[in-house]
Amino acid sequence: MLRTLKWLASSVLAVVIVAALCIALLGWNWLRAPLERQVLAQTGRVLLIQGDLDVKLGWPWPRVSARQVSFANPVWAAQAHLLTADEVAFSIHLPQLLVQRLKLSDLHLVKPLVFLQRHADGRKTWLLDPNQHNDNARIDIDRLTLDQGVIGYEDTANKTSLLAELSTVPAPAGNSRSARVNFDAKGKFKGLPLAAKGSGDSVLALLDDSTPYGLSLDATIGQTRIQAQGHVTSLMKFSSVDMQLALSGDNLNQLVVLTGIALPATRDYVAQGHLVRQGNTLRYDAFSGRVGSSDLVGWWQVKTGGKRPLLSADLVSSQLTLEDLGPVIGARTGKLQAAIKAVETSGASGAVTPPSKRVMPDLPFKFANWDSVDAEVKFSAQSMRQASYMPLEALSTQLSLKDSVLTLNPLQFGVASGQINAVVRLDGRHNPIQAEAQVQLKRLALAKLLPADQKGIASTSQIGGQIKLAGSGNSVGSMLAHANGSVALLVSGGQISQMAMEKAGLHLWEIFRLTLTGDKQIKLHCAVANFDVKAGDMQTNTLLLDTEVTTLLGTGHIDLAQEKLDLTLNQKTKNTSPLALRSPIHINGNFAQPIIRVDQTRVAARALGALTLGVINPLLALIPLVDAGPGQDSDCAQWLQGKK
Structure with a gap:
């Protein structure tokens, strides 16, 4: 045993001596x-x-x-x-x-x-x-x-290919810690063109969880620009972040490439704020910016560690522009306004409204990304930039996204001195999306909803009502095209232009008289629109406008899938008119450009009758033109319930 140990010691010593000699020589x-x-x-x-x-x-x-x-x-x-x-x-x-x-x-x-x-x-x-x-x-x-x-x-x-050039900027003499590394990178990131430049500390702390690494970055990825300056701890793990961050781009939903989190479609945006990460929470705090022409302030944060990241946010706009909401609901540029104000020339007589003439939002929601994140977001707009076609005054909502089900509850609009309250639910677990909406309209001022040149038609009248719809589709337009439910609207009290009602009744004598003496306001008893909606078709249950001088009763339907109007209004005059061309009024065309016209056959028949009788006796020519009346005031409450 002793001899063996001596042999091993001699062998190790020989190896050490040989190694030492090799190193020495x-x-x-x-x-x-x-x-x-x-x-x-x-x-x-x-x-x-x-x-x-x-x-x-x-x-x-x-x-x-x-x-x-x-x-x-x-x-x-x-x-x-x-x-x-x-x-x-x-x-x-x-x-x-x-x-x-x-x-x-x-x-x-x-x-x-x-x-x-x-x-x-x-x-x-x-x-x-x-x-x-x-x-x-x-x-x-x-x-x-x-x-x-x-x-x-x-x-x-x-689809990523990057090439970065790096160079060291020497530190001033006696201050080695201030040396910096400049970088300039180009290529593609997930299919998007990338260009980045910036600088960092000379020592890259890849795994160090205690030493912050100074970083300055200016990068463009696709249409998104990122400017950041601050510190990152552990470049491999990003265990903590403390940076001033500015973001800008064409559309917030493009950030899904960088974050993996689904964000809504928007107009162009800019934002700047303080980005901090502690533990599993990344928070963008005290940021301010704009989306489109709407200002935006608040905070958002992403917390990881659960089934999926949880996005929380509280966002406030002091002045929101209506058009900036368009992309969020899938409206193309300019179409949100077109949905309310006719801006196109319509070829409305056809059976199908061409896509270029449609005004309902038709861009599909990108719901395939909804399962990438859960969300709890509060948003409020303290005031709205006034638009002549939609007098919105304020907006607030609380958005919840969980397990691919998006809910807006409540969704509240201040409109025309009144309020619209809604609850909207979109179930992205199904393709197409299953949608439900319940909307209540409270005390909307009718005069504020009318175009500027028609605001005198009605005054002090208020609109209320209820809309309940459920349907399926991957855009707002397709959801409405397959919707089932009901629409009930009521205009009560107030006054309305007598000239407008006499024109609706084609009372030529009264129109002539009011032209000479000037228009005046008469009592509006009520207006009722009550529709049953089945598979995107709004069938008239009740369509009524009742005033002191006449009652208009409507029939027909509205095709939400094709955005077509097919309604007919018939007059019931309450006072005898000595000169009238009473005729049904047809409302056709599409949502972008409704066409309102009288029944020319009826008008021609009444005019021909007057001419024929005039040949016999000139006084008899007035008989076909007399609207004998009288009609009766309508029971608005019963009309709203569809009992008449």
Whole structure:
């Protein structure tokens, strides 16, 4: 036993003596060939050290440096080498190496060229196992510094290809900590063009969870611009963030490429605020900006760790522009206004309204992304920029998105001195989306809803009502096209223009008289619109307008799928008119441009009758033109209930 121990001691001593002699005579370069053979055997890839190799011994962190180094990529990679550098220097953790784990600290690269690639099947060139699949077969690097170089990254599956040039800005004498690394990157990120430039601290703290890394960035990805300045702790984990962040772009929903979180479609936007991450919460605080021409302030945050990220926000606009809501509900540019104000010339006589003439929002919701996030968002607009076609005064809502079901409850509008209260539910678990909406209208001032040139027609009248609809579709337009439910509206009290009612009754004598004496207001008893909605077709249950002088009764339907109107109004005069061309009034056309016309056949028949009788006796010519009346006042409450 003693002889064996002596032999082992002698052998170890001989190895140490031989190694010491080799180092003394040849330096550490004699290790290059064994090291290259070992790397090839372990990884299947070639390591070449064509310059000097040097080792400074120390425990547990000996420091290694090598010149003119290259390490090959796998044969499937687009670039031949993963790394080439004029010099590589690092400290290696020996205890980790003894358990076959490579951990480096203070890695310094001089003029490196680094090309990383990820294969569509999941292989990664920076993994060192022979098949590049084992995520544990990587080099852990605490901190990295470099002089200047190029880093490339390729990921065809994610349509990403980046190339960044880096250079070091020397620090002023005696202040080495202020050295910076400038970078300039170009390429594509998830299919979108990318251009980025900026600077960071000279030491890249990749895994350090305690040292903040200073970073300044100005990047454009697609149509999104990102400007950030502050600190990030651990560049691999982003364990904490403290930055001033400015964002701008054409559409908020384009941020899904960067965040993986579904955001609503919007008009162009800008925002700036304070981005902070602590633990599993990322918060954008005290931000201000605009969407379209509407200002926006508030905060939002994303909390991870659950089934999916939870987005919370509280957003306020002091002055909201109506058009800026258009993209949120799927309206094309200008069509939200067109839905209320006719701005196009209509070819309305056809059976089908062409897409270019339609005004209902028809852009599909991107509900496939709804399962990427849950959300609880409060939004309020304290005032609305007045639009002549829709006198909105305020807006508030609370949005909830959970398990792909989006709910707006409540959704409240201040409109025309009244209020619209709604509850909307969109179930994105189904394709098409299953939608439900309940809407209540309270005390809307009719005069404020009429166009500017018609505001004198009605005064002090108020509109109330209730809408209950359920349907399916991936846009607002398609949901309405398949809707079932009911629509009930009531205008009560107030006054209305007598001239308008005499024109509706085609009372020529009264029109002539009022033209001479001037219009006046008469009592409006009520107006009722009550529809049953089945498969997108609004069938008239009750359509009534009752005043002191006449009652208009309507029949027909409204086709929501084709946005077509097919209504007929018949008059019941309450006072005898000596000269009238009473005729049904037809309302046709489409939503963009309704066509209102009288029944020309009826008018012609009455006029022909007057001419015929006039041949016999001129006084008899007036008989067909006399509207004998009288009608009766309507019971508005019963009409609203559809009992008459």
